[in-house]
Amino acid sequence: MLGFLLRRLAASLLLLLLVLTFTFFFLRLIPGDPAHIFEGQRLTLEQQQRLRQIYGLDRPLPLQYLTWISSVAKWDWGTSLSQQRPVSTVLGEAVPATAILAMAALVVEYFLALLLGIASALRRGSALDHGIRIVTLLFFSLPLFWVGLMVVLLFSYVWPVLPASHMHSVDADLMSPAGRLLDLARHLFLPALVMGIGTAGGTARFLRASLIEVMSQDYIRAARAKGLSERRVVWVHGLRNAIVPVIQVFAIQLPVLLSGALIVEVVFSWPGLGQLTFLAISTRDYPLILGAVALSATLVILGNLLADILHALVDPRVRDA
Amino acid sequence: MPWSIRGCAMLRSRWRSPTLIWGAGLIALLAFSALAAPVLAPYDPNEQLDPPAGSYRRPGTSLAAVHLEDGSWRLAERARRTPEGLTIERLGAVETLPASRVVNLTPGGVADRRVYLLGSDRFGRDLLSRILHGARVSLAVGLISAILALTLGVAVGSAAALGGRVADAVIMRGVDALLAFPWLFLMIALAAFFRPDPAVVVALLGGTAWMGISRLTRAEILSLRNREFVVAARAMGQHPLATLWRHLLPNAFTPVLIQTTLLIGNLILLESSLSFLGLGIQPPTPSWGNLMSEGQAVLLQAWWIATFPGAALAVTVIAFNLLADGLRDALDPRQARQDGDAGGATLPAP
Numbered sequence: 001m002l003g004f005l006l007r008r009l010a011a012s013l014l015l016l017l018l019v020l021t022f023t024f025f026f027l028r029l030i031p032g033d034p035a036h037i038f039e040g041q042r043l044t045l046e047q048q049q050r051l052r053q054i055y056g057l058d059r060p061l062p063l064q065y066l067t068w069i070s071s072v073a074k075w076d077w078g079t080s081l082s083q084q085r086p087v088s089t090v091l092g093e094a095v096p097a098t099a100i101l102a103m104a105a106l107v108v109e110y111f112l113a114l115l116l117g118i119a120s121a122l123r124r125g126s127a128l129d130h131g132i133r134i135v136t137l138l139f140f141s142l143p144l145f146w147v148g149l150m151v152v153l154l155f156s157y158v159w160p161v162l163p164a165s166h167m168h169s170v171d172a173d174l175m176s177p178a179g180r181l182l183d184l185a186r187h188l189f190l191p192a193l194v195m196g197i198g199t200a201g202g203t204a205r206f207l208r209a210s211l212i213e214v215m216s217q218d219y220i221r222a223a224r225a226k227g228l229s230e231r232r233v234v235w236v237h238g239l240r241n242a243i244v245p246v247i248q249v250f251a252i253q254l255p256v257l258l259s260g261a262l263i264v265e266v267v268f269s270w271p272g273l274g275q276l277t278f279l280a281i282s283t284r285d286y287p288l289i290l291g292a293v294a295l296s297a298t299l300v301i302l303g304n305l306l307a308d309i310l311h312a313l314v315d316p317r318v319r320d321a
Numbered sequence: 322m323p324w325s326i327r328g329c330a331m332l333r334s335r336w337r338s339p340t341l342i343w344g345a346g347l348i349a350l351l352a353f354s355a356l357a358a359p360v361l362a363p364y365d366p367n368e369q370l371d372p373p374a375g376s377y378r379r380p381g382t383s384l385a386a387v388h389l390e391d392g393s394w395r396l397a398e399r400a401r402r403t404p405e406g407l408t409i410e411r412l413g414a415v416e417t418l419p420a421s422r423v424v425n426l427t428p429g430g431v432a433d434r435r436v437y438l439l440g441s442d443r444f445g446r447d448l449l450s451r452i453l454h455g456a457r458v459s460l461a462v463g464l465i466s467a468i469l470a471l472t473l474g475v476a477v478g479s480a481a482a483l484g485g486r487v488a489d490a491v492i493m494r495g496v497d498a499l500l501a502f503p504w505l506f507l508m509i510a511l512a513a514f515f516r517p518d519p520a521v522v523v524a525l526l527g528g529t530a531w532m533g534i535s536r537l538t539r540a541e542i543l544s545l546r547n548r549e550f551v552v553a554a555r556a557m558g559q560h561p562l563a564t565l566w567r568h569l570l571p572n573a574f575t576p577v578l579i580q581t582t583l584l585i586g587n588l589i590l591l592e593s594s595l596s597f598l599g600l601g602i603q604p605p606t607p608s609w610g611n612l613m614s615e616g617q618a619v620l621l622q623a624w625w626i627a628t629f630p631g632a633a634l635a636v637t638v639i640a641f642n643l644l645a646d647g648l649r650d651a652l653d654p655r656q657a658r659q660d661g662d663a664g665g666a667t668l669p670a671p
Contacts, residue, residue: 015498018498019498023507026507133646137639137642137643137646138639140642141586141635141638141639141642142635142638142639143590143593143594143631143634143635143638144594145593145594145597145613145631146613146627146631146632146634146635149613149616149617149620149627149628149631150628152620153620153621153624153627153628156621157621255500255504255505258505259504259505259594262505262509263594263597263598266598267617277509278509278598281509281600282599293507
């Protein structure tokens with residue numbers, strides 16, 4: 001297990017380095033650098049030149065890259081142009097909000113996916129199965145941002161029982177800790193629901209197919225032949241094996257989850273990584289954009305690593321592969 | 322009943338699944354309205370008519386359209402012929418225009434009307450016309466970028482499957498790395514720096530969506546590679562590329578086609594997301610995404626602007642996913658049977 005862990009860790013670090021390098025050069029290929037971007041403030045050519053010197057943009061590209069990657073290794077991501085604060089601080093403040101939203105969305109997703117996936121697999125071919133098939137298709141077809149807007153419209157206009165934007169109420173600072181938590185939960189509910197529904201459809205279908213496949217295996221027949229209750233056969237023997245491929249899909253879904261967070265955060269004014277990236281782009285905050293892309297790539301790679309480890313825990317065969 | 326006739330009937334019945342019919346029907350309808358948009362749209366999608374009076378009109382509003390001699394138009398809630406000329410009620414004010422200034426004056430007032438079936442936007446543009454013209458942009462971008470992704474994906478997948486073990490390992494590791502990349506973030510960064518025109522959007526979408534197709538193509542070719550007909554073709558001295566073209570790709574076609582159908586829907590969705598964030602197709606060219614972006618800003622004052630383009634988008638994506646589901650059942654009974662009768666494991670590409 002230790003060897004497996006080390007191998008996966010090394011591969012992840014290598015991948016991370018590749019992604020960072022790729023991002024750096026990709027963004028540098030784009031015409032216009034931070035000095036050029038300040039042209040809105042009508043700088044003279046000399047002033048632009050001076051800015052380039054300050055930011056080190058007049059040096060050869062490989063040298064710039066080495067400087068950047070070595071300061072990144074020291075966790076120095078540069079200074080945000082729009083906020084004049086370290087990028088790592090700005091990003092660090094946004095991560096918890098996105099993490100809370102993503103966790104809540106995952107709970108919604110897996111609750112719905114397990115419910116729909118198991119029900120349709122066990123009642124395969126029935127009217128219920130066909131109904132669930134339509135529901136899951138709707139789930140992954142509906143545009144997240146449209147559903148989000150409709151939810152905002154419904155809850156802030158027609159039926160204002162739940163707040164449909166921001167993370168806290170204006171007076172949250174005056175509330176008791178329990179009150180603040182409740183306030184957060186109320187604000188969290190709608191964005192998490194929209195985000196979770198967006199990914200639940202695909203996962204439910206995947207789980208259904210996986211469970212049907214598993215339930216036709218010999219070891220399920222053996223478990224039934226032993227006289228185990230059908231409930232035990234399905235939940236312990238069936239589901240445990242059916243969930244393995246779902247864990248792998250989870251890793252593939254991480255970029256989707258982050259992209260979903262980006263859109264949901266913009267629609268619901270949720271102060272997380274997505275909204276920050278969006279604002280960074282509208283203010284052309286170059287170091288912040290680079291930091292946000294790099295951070296999201298890191299999260300995705302970490303997620304893949306985690307999924308591999310989980311996979312190895314559930315399925316011992318993977319460890320030796 | 323002779324075997325062949327029964328086979329035919331079975332084949333036909335497979336094509337009669339409701340998902341397939343609904344999906345194909347909806348797409349035919351959408352494609353028709355996109356192609357015929359200039360004829361179907363009641364007005365020019367970019368025509369700004371009398372902005373303060375024509376702005377943010379509710380769906381179903383019908384206004385009298387008064388054509389003035391200087392060529393401009395006035396929109397009025399009511400227009401009456403009076404001895405002095407034409408008395409109009411416009412934006413809550415009553416004003417009388419001399420008969421000489423009105424071009425389209427009739428004995429009863431004016432006969433021309435401007436009907437906003439789905440409402441109007443900030444500049445008095447007709448939302449229905451903009452949605453119909455937006456369909457052209459959204460569908461074309463989705464289709465062209467899907468074809469780009471299909472081409473790239475099949476090329477890379479074939480190269481990995483036929484290029485030998487080292488090439489396979491290198492290519493597929495690369496594909497895995499690309500799959501793990503948060504593309505939306507990078508796309509947004511790119512679109513922010515390039516002023517995106519439709520060609521850039523198509524290149525971005527197609528260039529970042531081919532990985533799923535390449536994995537599928539590779540897997541299909543690997544499973545076909547040792548079948549008798551392929552081995553026979555090879556043994557007869559056929560060039561590997563000819564084998565790929567004549568035998569491998571045609572037999573790998575079905576699952577790749579289904580995956581591509583799913584991809585079209587997803588790419589239309591992605592284009593709209595980008596345009597919604599202000600980074601895809603730029604106004605004044607209407608696309609469903611940028612219409613909704615305009616609508617988000619005034620969501621509570623003018624709900625229709627974000628609602629109707631989004632509904633059109635939702636129907637489109639649903640249609641492509643229904644088609645993919647139906648095609649899978651009809652063309653790939655092996656897969657369908659494995660998944661049970663009601664469809665299964667076709668995941669939308671991330």
